Amino acid sequence: MTTTGSSRLAVGLLDLLELLLPAECAGCRTGHSQLCPGCRAALSDPRAGPAGPLPAPPGLPPLHAAAPYADPVRQLLIAHKERGALRLAGPLGLALAGAVRSALGPGPPGPVLLVPMPSTRQAVRARGHDPMLRLARAAARALGRAGHQAQVCAVLRHGRAVADQSGLSAAERHRNLRGALGVPGRAAARLAAQARGRPLILVDDLVTTGASLTEAARALRAAGHPPHAAATVAATVRRAPARHRAAARQASRGAAIPGS
Secondary structure: OOHHHHHHHHHHHHHHHHHHOOOOOOOOOOOOOOOOHHHHHHHHOOOOEEOOOOOOOOOOOOEEEEEEOOOOHHHHHHHHHHOOOHHHHHHHHHHHHHHHHHHHOOOOOOEEEEEEOOOOHHHHHHHOOOHHHHHHHHHHHHHHHOOOEEEEOOOOEEOOOOOOOOOOOHHHHHHHHOOOEEOOHHHHHHHHHHHOOOOEEEEEEEEOOOHHHHHHHHHHHHOOOOOOEEEEEEEOOOOOOHHHHHHHHHHHHHHOOOOO
């Protein structure tokens, strides 16, 4: 059986298990449904807006997120990505669509091209599905219902192996990923065709340091299609490094002293 066939079989089995087994809410571990009303509200609140690390790393596109990376949103993302809670793709995709609309800015609905962050083949085999591609497609459907002509273009590819990102500092993550992504020949031709007349939005489930999105943006620029912006379901709370916070506190003290 091919890798694609194995992945489809795994997804089918996960769907069947969701139907047969009673589920508690993946966000708060209560109730008798995979997503309770309270956790659904945490995803659907109209609070999408600018997000991402401060200061933003060079090359990171303007970034918008639907929610902070905290429970219950954190648990919902983990359940979808790592535990095969595939029915969460709909509400998570709806939240991602809100971040995309925020990134596009005010104005009437129009065409938009979503480029999802890629998963490695090994990760897809291990999980039985491609979580980010699934979320991008769900977001495109939600955008379509809102009047946007949304398409998904999964063209980014891993060109080399990278070290496990866990435990690495922000600077180490950027070095680890630099040059790791690309848009190969056939994918580049498809991107050129689909990107014509459409703003390109990079999409991911989560942003922490911005290293992955920065590298993806570099690869798209190298292919001749710089992203208009990036959008994620969740983002860690924006927090400037300690030296920046100390400088800001010092400046505020100085401003409070008359004649200083």
